[in-house]
Amino acid sequence: MNQPSTRSRRATGRATLADxxxxxxxxxxxxxRALRADASVDPLLAxxxxxxxxxxxxxxxxxxxxxxxxxxxxxxxxxxxxxxxxFVELLEAVQQVLREGGYQxxxxxxxxxxxxxxxxVREHLLHRPAGMLLTxxxxxxxTRQLLQASRVPVVSMMDLADEGEGCSVGFSxxxxxxxxxxxxxxxxxxxxxxxxxxxxARAMQRLQGWRDTLVQAGLYDPGLQWLDEQASTxxxxxxxxxxxxxxxxxxxxxxxxxxxxxxxxxLRALRLGIDVPGRVAVAGFNDLPExxxxxxxxxxxxxxxxxxxxxxxxxxxxxxxxxxxxxRRVDLGFELMVRQST
Amino acid sequence: MNQPSTRSRRATGRATLADxxxxxxxxxxxxxRALRADASVDPLLAxxxxxxxxxxxxxxxxxxxxxxxxxxxxxxxxxxxxxxxxFVELLEAVQQVLREGGYQxxxxxxxxxxxxxxxxVREHLLHRPAGMLLTxxxxxxxTRQLLQASRVPVVSMMDLADEGEGCSVGFSxxxxxxxxxxxxxxxxxxxxxxxxxxxxARAMQRLQGWRDTLVQAGLYDPGLQWLDEQASTxxxxxxxxxxxxxxxxxxxxxxxxxxxxxxxxxLRALRLGIDVPGRVAVAGFNDLPExxxxxxxxxxxxxxxxxxxxxxxxxxxxxxxxxxxxxRRVDLGFELMVRQST
DNA sequence: CTGAAAGCGCTTACAG
DNA sequence: CTGAAAGCGCTTACAG
Numbered sequence: 001m002n003q004p005s006t007r008s009r010r011a012t013g014r015a016t017l018a019d020x021x022x023x024x025x026x027x028x029x030x031x032x033r034a035l036r037a038d039a040s041v042d043p044l045l046a047x048x049x050x051x052x053x054x055x056x057x058x059x060x061x062x063x064x065x066x067x068x069x070x071x072x073x074x075x076x077x078x079x080x081x082x083x084x085x086x087f088v089e090l091l092e093a094v095q096q097v098l099r100e101g102g103y104q105x106x107x108x109x110x111x112x113x114x115x116x117x118x119x120x121v122r123e124h125l126l127h128r129p130a131g132m133l134l135t136x137x138x139x140x141x142x143t144r145q146l147l148q149a150s151r152v153p154v155v156s157m158m159d160l161a162d163e164g165e166g167c168s169v170g171f172s173x174x175x176x177x178x179x180x181x182x183x184x185x186x187x188x189x190x191x192x193x194x195x196x197x198x199x200x201a202r203a204m205q206r207l208q209g210w211r212d213t214l215v216q217a218g219l220y221d222p223g224l225q226w227l228d229e230q231a232s233t234x235x236x237x238x239x240x241x242x243x244x245x246x247x248x249x250x251x252x253x254x255x256x257x258x259x260x261x262x263x264x265x266x267l268r269a270l271r272l273g274i275d276v277p278g279r280v281a282v283a284g285f286n287d288l289p290e291x292x293x294x295x296x297x298x299x300x301x302x303x304x305x306x307x308x309x310x311x312x313x314x315x316x317x318x319x320x321x322x323x324x325x326x327x328r329r330v331d332l333g334f335e336l337m338v339r340q341s342t
Numbered sequence: 343m344n345q346p347s348t349r350s351r352r353a354t355g356r357a358t359l360a361d362x363x364x365x366x367x368x369x370x371x372x373x374x375r376a377l378r379a380d381a382s383v384d385p386l387l388a389x390x391x392x393x394x395x396x397x398x399x400x401x402x403x404x405x406x407x408x409x410x411x412x413x414x415x416x417x418x419x420x421x422x423x424x425x426x427x428x429f430v431e432l433l434e435a436v437q438q439v440l441r442e443g444g445y446q447x448x449x450x451x452x453x454x455x456x457x458x459x460x461x462x463v464r465e466h467l468l469h470r471p472a473g474m475l476l477t478x479x480x481x482x483x484x485t486r487q488l489l490q491a492s493r494v495p496v497v498s499m500m501d502l503a504d505e506g507e508g509c510s511v512g513f514s515x516x517x518x519x520x521x522x523x524x525x526x527x528x529x530x531x532x533x534x535x536x537x538x539x540x541x542x543a544r545a546m547q548r549l550q551g552w553r554d555t556l557v558q559a560g561l562y563d564p565g566l567q568w569l570d571e572q573a574s575t576x577x578x579x580x581x582x583x584x585x586x587x588x589x590x591x592x593x594x595x596x597x598x599x600x601x602x603x604x605x606x607x608x609l610r611a612l613r614l615g616i617d618v619p620g621r622v623a624v625a626g627f628n629d630l631p632e633x634x635x636x637x638x639x640x641x642x643x644x645x646x647x648x649x650x651x652x653x654x655x656x657x658x659x660x661x662x663x664x665x666x667x668x669x670r671r672v673d674l675g676f677e678l679m680v681r682q683s684t
Numbered sequence: 685c686t687g688a689a690a691g692c693g694c695t696t697a698c699a700g
Numbered sequence: 701c702t703g704a705a706a707g708c709g710c711t712t713a714c715a716g
Contacts, residue, residue, distance in 0.1 A: 028710085030686060033686090041685070042686085061409070061708085063405045065709080066405035066710090067406050068712075070712095083434065085425070085427075092424055092451070106446055235635055238635055267637055270637045290576045293580060369702070369703045372702060372703070375695095378695095402694075403693050405694090406695090406708090408708090409693080409707095409708045411696080411708085
């Protein structure tokens, strides 16, 4: 009895589905179904199976499951950058939810480049992820095609897809930038510069929100638009701040496309003895933790990135459970944080 | 010919090892070995196999490989926090190297708690990672036991293990803190406070470096040791700065156990009009990107976290290839960054 | 609702 | 150095 074959390879010692089935006195198939809460298994049998599994401390082997089902328990999450705190907080929320849902998170960094994202999508698809979470909507045509062909469920984070265009959770960058610009106008500012860095799609949408608002107010001046392809850093913000004031002395407000840049501007102003907001107002975007501590505290737009990550992950889990995800497009909005720099 | 079985499940369309073997006119076993550069396969055959694989665009199925070999192509990387930029940079370097080595990175966040780390180790072990990268050396006894029993190769990052104690890449927190303390003494400071937050093992080692140096100088005063269990943030640094100066007016230098806290102190000093370094010197630890931009620029200790991540990942890859990893204990040192806050 | 058979795509453990 | 056989631990696709 229990004569092990001479060529046995069992080395794991872990309980297997067959062990559970034997203990529950059902076939492995029934055990498999019961444990996945799959097709309608007789509730009594299902319960017996579950108890057997608990008793044996059974944990399904992810590799075996993936091989048989052609689908893994991994979810690939692609973000543009991991040194940008924004995406770190997004990621943390995502991972939390996915982990509770029984999935593991694989992270890919695209460095803001659609072509790198394409490579990442291709690589990850080889591992047959159960689902994917993407940042933004600037996928290359090939990326879209690969995803569609793979039939892997996808949810996009940060930006909002057009109606009927796929699942997305985010907010309107345009509206948020427009709101901040309007705030500056309300404060009596008339020569409002915009500084964009990195120049990813979201920065450009913010630019558009600024521009449209100023055009409408009859105050748009293309000379006040400062774009820089470099990554956003505190150092870059400081240097741009100095250059703008030198080039356009009549500027009375600068709207930076994110907080790193704006923080750099505030620090540079301190160093140079430039009065903010007296001489010039400074606004940022995202509301990073340090922004409230700056001197003066930075006015900015708070974005709900943790909520976005959480919601997007939940939506993906619903998709994986074949449930209707409720809304396929969730707008989580933003919040204007008026502090003392404007 | 090529009569597919009526119950075929092939749906992937991907080339399989059998396809490669057929094209190269060898057995699947030989193809498998050739592709892994395993046992000495006849070089001519190996070349034929490699060409066939390229021609077919063959990519091994990770799930099948994991199931058969009981070892996946994933590497688990456990870090204490992902909102701390230090670990983000560590992680980025790690992931880069692992990816080039053909491995995928799975991230676990322990929130600085050994017990959470234990849970993560247990969870990840279920997925049979090829290897693991841990942060620090404060594993619980059970964690150590689980790791040892699993026989999964492990490399520790940041701290240095004792000789013969397992693989590690890092630097001496003690020496770095001692060096900064000596610098403050050299600048003529005599009442040097130390501020620790989070109170993880590394913060405590820094505390020890500060203490030992002051004891040796005959200037140690336990009343100047400020410890706070909260996470290090800019806001906390500001509030501690204010409290310390109120409680110990004769303090002439404050050594914060990391840059976040020190930055908060500098900002608070600006707000309160306290002269740094005139009234009090401020020092940090880690050299975050913003530190050089502060007013005044922050003196701190630069830690080589990217290099640590890179080196640790390389060491793990060497272990996985069964190579001798050269040194099993690599000290990457630190650099004193003397700027204008001290 | 349940189960016996086959198969997912690799590698281990032998034998030669 | 090479290969035929068996097996890793699940799920798919049927049949009943």
